[in-house]
Amino acid sequence: MAKHCLLLCSLFLLATTAAYGGRLGGWQPISSSDPHVKAIGRFAVHTHNATLEFDSVLKAERQVVSGYKYRLVLAAVDGGEGRTKHYQAIVYEKGWNHKLLSFKPLLKSF
Structure with a gap:
C-alpha cells in the first residue's frame, strides 16, 4: 500500500511540474489582453496613484502561490505631464482580495 501511495504522489508531482513548464511556483507568461489581467x-x-490613468498591460x-501573484508591465498616462510612462507592478490575488505589493517606474521604454 505504501508503495502505491508513493508512486501516486510521484506521478502527481511529475504531472504538476510538467504542467508548469518544469518550474513549479515560477513565473509563467500569460495573455496581457485577458480582461481579468487588465482589471488587475x-x-x-x-x-498606487490616482493621478495616473491606466492605458494598457x-x-x-x-506565479502560483497560496493564491496568485501577477507581475505586470503597464503603460499609464501621467496626468501632470500628459506623457505615457511604463511601470512594473506586482499584485497578490487570493479569492476576491487584491493587494498591491510593488509599483515602480521603468527607466527604459518597453
Whole structure:
C-alpha cells in the first residue's frame, strides 16, 4: 500500500511540474489582453496613484502561490505631464482580495 501511495504522489508531482513548464511556483507568461489581467492592471495603477490613468498591460506573468501573484508591465498616462510612462507592478490575488505589493517606474521604454 505504501508503495502505491508513493508512486501516486510521484506521478502527481511529475504531472504538476510538467504542467508548469518544469518550474513549479515560477513565473509563467500569460495573455496581457485577458480582461481579468487588465482589471488587475487598472487596480494597480489606481491603488498606487490616482493621478495616473491606466492605458494598457504590455506584458503579464503569473506565479502560483497560496493564491496568485501577477507581475505586470503597464503603460499609464501621467496626468501632470500628459506623457505615457511604463511601470512594473506586482499584485497578490487570493479569492476576491487584491493587494498591491510593488509599483515602480521603468527607466527604459518597453
